[in-house]
Every structure is written in C-alpha cells, then in structure tokens.
Amino acid sequence: MQGISLIEQLVVVTIAGVIASLAIPSFTDWQRRERSVAVLNQMVGAVGYARNSAASLRVIVTMCPGSNGECGSRNSWHRGTVIFADHNRNGRRESSEPLLTELPALRSDERITWRSFRNRSVLQMTPTGLTNWQNGSFQYCPGDGSAEGARMVILNTAGRARSARDNDEDGVVEDAQGRPLRC
Secondary structure (H helix, E strand, O other), X not given: OOOOOXXXXXXXXXXXXXXXXXXXXXXXXXXXXXXXXXXXXXXXHHHHHHHHHHHHHXXXXXXXXXXXXXXOOOOXXXXXXXXXXXXXXXXXXXXXXXXXXXXXXXXXXXXXXXXEHHHOOXXXXXXXXXXXXXXXXEEEEOOOOOXXXXXXXXXXXXXXXXEOOOOOOOOOOEOOOOOEOOO
C-alpha cells in the first residue's frame, strides 16, 4: 500500500508549526519596521513636494496637520497633512488659497509629531526652496508605543531631510542630540 500514515502527517504538521512559530515574530518586527519607514518616507516626499511647489509657484507653501483642506490642532499630523499655497503667509489656509495636496490619516493608534526651531506648529517652504527659518524633526510612534519602532526624520533649514540613526546599535534610534527616541 502507498500513502502517508497518520503519524507521518502529525510529524509534518508539528514541524510546520514549529517553523511558523519561529518565523511569525520576525515577520511582525519586519512589518513594523517597514511601516515606520513607509510613513516617514511619505512625510519626506511631502516636504519635497512642498519645497518644489514653493519654488515653482514662487510663493510660500505651508504644510500643516489637518484634513479636508483645513489645518487642525498642533501635532495632529497623524490625522492627515494639508499642503497649500500660503499667499498671506499666516500658516492657516484661507478659502482663497489653493490646496495643493493632502496626505491621508494614519491608523488611529499611530502618531507623528513635529518639533521645530521657533516652536511653530506648521512647516513653511519659501520660493527659494528653503524653510522659513525652521529646522526641526518629524517623529513617528507606532501603535504599540515601542521605542524600537519609533523613527525620526530631521529637517535642516535648507529643507533637506535625513533619517535619524541607531548609532549605538541598541535597537532604538537616537535624535539629533544623541538621545534615544521615546514614544
């Protein structure tokens, strides 16, 4: 007779279960890392878009936290991002100011915060392609609040972005002053 016995089937299922139990935590960590990188890449792309738009339209372009074309409260970037031509340079979108684009909201448990020189709640790009005297950082915190999943993009006054790194290789990224990120 040919075939597979019940014992052989149980051995195969047991081995597959052990392999899966070893792979799932690694996959979850990989998925969390990739999500944080994707979210910050989207913000870096938005900063580049605002910078290019300011130069091509020859007007201040403002990025603010918000949705539906409206700026929201300070550090509510996770609810969406609004990018618009800010003709009166006040950091708030008026009905006469063109909406250039919006970024969608993140998952309800994720957060993005913006901290900047001069403590502004918005980011403005000038027609020269520079920030409006703002250097700062966007920090992403994952839904589980883990420091290992936190990421940061640091923006200089020239409008160039760089990713913060884990210089001491402890699994937690450090900010521009070398302090580990916390969520």
